[in-house]
Amino acid sequence: xxxxxxxxxxxxxxxxxxxxxxxxxxxxxxxxxxxxxxxxxxxxxxxxxxxxxxxxxxxxxxxxxxxxxxxxxxxxxxxxxxxxxxxxxxxxxxxxxxxxxxxxxxxxxxxxxxxxxxxxxxxxxxx
Numbered sequence: 636x637x638x639x640x641x642x643x644x645x646x647x648x649x650x651x652x653x654x655x656x657x658x659x660x661x662x663x664x665x666x667x668x669x670x671x672x673x674x675x676x677x678x679x680x681x682x683x684x685x686x687x688x689x690x691x692x693x694x695x696x697x698x699x700x701x702x703x704x705x706x707x708x709x710x711x712x713x714x715x716x717x718x719x720x721x722x723x724x725x726x727x728x729x730x731x732x733x734x735x736x737x738x739x740x741x742x743x744x745x746x747x748x749x750x751x752x753x754x755x756x757x758x759x760x761x762x
Contacts, residue, residue, distance in 0.1 A: 637734050638752065639727035641713035645762070648726040648737050648746050651712065658705050659722035659741050665702040666719070672698060723756070737762075 643651075672695045679691065709716050709724060715736070717723040722741025727734060730749060738748045738759050748759040 637727075639713065639734065641727060642729045642734070643713070643726040643737065645728075645737065645746060648728070648739070651714075651726075652739070652746070655709065655714075655722070655724065655739075656741065658709055659719070662702055662705045662719055663722075665698050665705065669695065669698045669702065717756070725750075 672691065676691050676695060706716055706719065713727065715725040715727070717725055718740075723739075725736035725738055726746070728737045728749065729735070733751075735749050735751055737746050738750055738756065739746045747762055749762055750756070750758040750760060
């Protein structure tokens with residue numbers, strides 16, 4: 636019995652890379668905006684002593700929902716998001732009849748590594 640329902644061939648995983656690049660670029664933009672709004676709200680909080688109604692908190696919530704939605708899209712594909720900042724994802728894959736992960740991160744041109752389910756990034760091996 637396998638832990639994951641969907642397993643990606645190397646070709647299927649590679650076909651998703653353009654979409655993942657776009658998604659992580661959008662996620663990184665949302666994170667930058669979140670950080671900017673968080674800093675601004677912190678400044679306002681210290682100035683007002685706690686009254687933060689209005690557009691600021693609403694925008695923060697909107698950005699959080701948007702970021703969560705982007706990550707959920709990746710998860711719905713059947714991938715495991717390991718690190719948003721690095722754009723690190725694992726693709727469930729069958730290798731010699733064993734369930735493993737194909738491993739990719741945003742700054743890599745192609746999927747070149749795999750690792751056991753329990754070893755993580757430190758256990759990456761070249762395909």
